[in-house]
Amino acid sequence: MKTIGIIGGMGPLATVHLYERIVLRTKALKDQDHIRVLIDSNTNIPDRTKAIIGDGEDPTVELIKSAKLLEKGGADFLIMPCNTAHYFIDKIQSSVHIPFVNMVQETVKRTVDDFGRDAVVGILATDGTIKSKIYENYYASLGIKTVVPQKSQESVMKFIYDVIKKGNYNEGTDLLFEAVEELKQLEATAFLLGCTELSSAQYLYKFEGSFINPIEVLTEKSIEFAGGQLS
Template sequence: MGPGTDLTAGVLGGLGPEATVDFMAKVIAATDASCDQDHIRLLIDHNPKVPNRNQALAGETPSVGPELAAMAQRLEQAGADFLVMVCNTAHAYSDDIRAAISIPFVSIIDVVMDELSTHSASRVGIMAAQGCLQAQLYQQALIQANCEPVVWSDAELATFMELVYRIKAGERDADISSAIEKLAASLAFSGADLLISGCTEIPLFMGADNSPLPLLSSTDLLVARTIALARQQLPLTS
């Protein structure tokens, strides 16, 4: 499909910055292109100034819904045909985003659940941040899909959040990767037969090659959906 026939994807990014860059790099790598013009157009609001989503969902700070809605409006006004967001936890504010725009917002949660429907897993481990788990984003979706969610203990979640903030601070120590793998293994030990990588920082350290169970990467699945929608290979629905 040549230039001018693709749709433009708007990306709510910066939540965090490296996860957004990882998403962008994967979009480029996964796009079938032989020249610049073959790539899809991305409009990106890379906004790391959005306050901490986990703190907001814990009631410690005001809602970040208005800030995300403003980002979505800017992207629509700039010419985006549809929107995606490179942060699972921030999808707790999906209603705020959708209420602010007239173009489709494609949920990363829905994209993961679409892929899960092609698997036979019955007990699914959720690797996600505190706010995402607190908002029950994946738990509710899994229950609706007749799957049993498997989650970390409070202590394990606290360990994961420490790792997330180290990643966001730019740390790349080898112990982070081993610690994430250990947390993945704990979900397998608890009876999960498949894992959801429901935090966009996780792919920076763990993928299918070092996961103890089959792994659905929210980042990778959103990459594939973004390209397919931009190429108009899938229908665009709200």
């Protein structure tokens, strides 16, 4: 089987959850049935949202360092559990000679499979992801309508940075679901967890509904690309 290389650390909990999901979703009867995974949890990567909105350090230097390190270590392909960082994916891809499984692209394809082209996708994500229109552009190319929070985007950012990134899990999900309710009023029929901290939140709080979880999509695609079997 092929070896997976994970550019991680954005944040570390999302990296842990991705690796855990790969292990749990791989059909295996013994250690040797599992996929070899190399992880660089590079917490030196500068904040991606700050870079995109124009007042932060360029993260591509560290992202490329991680990509090259993983390639040198024997990774056959790369994955990256950070939606916002996919804004820089072309620069990272051009620095290595191994393929990159694009989580954003695969998530949009999965949305069509699960919810159809008539879905209205409410995007829950960082300011950087929303400003860059990473997801909106992919969805638009398939004719899928998207909506984003207007009044509650600040609540989404607080949930990501002050609850999940800081480990204040006892704060609960009120801030997140404030935005979900607004998106419902904007006629959203499915809700994209467009930040890997939000994917982690679904694993932590075990909330259900019409949510699209990119980490879960990336997990399945990575196992398939590596030549493993899904459980």
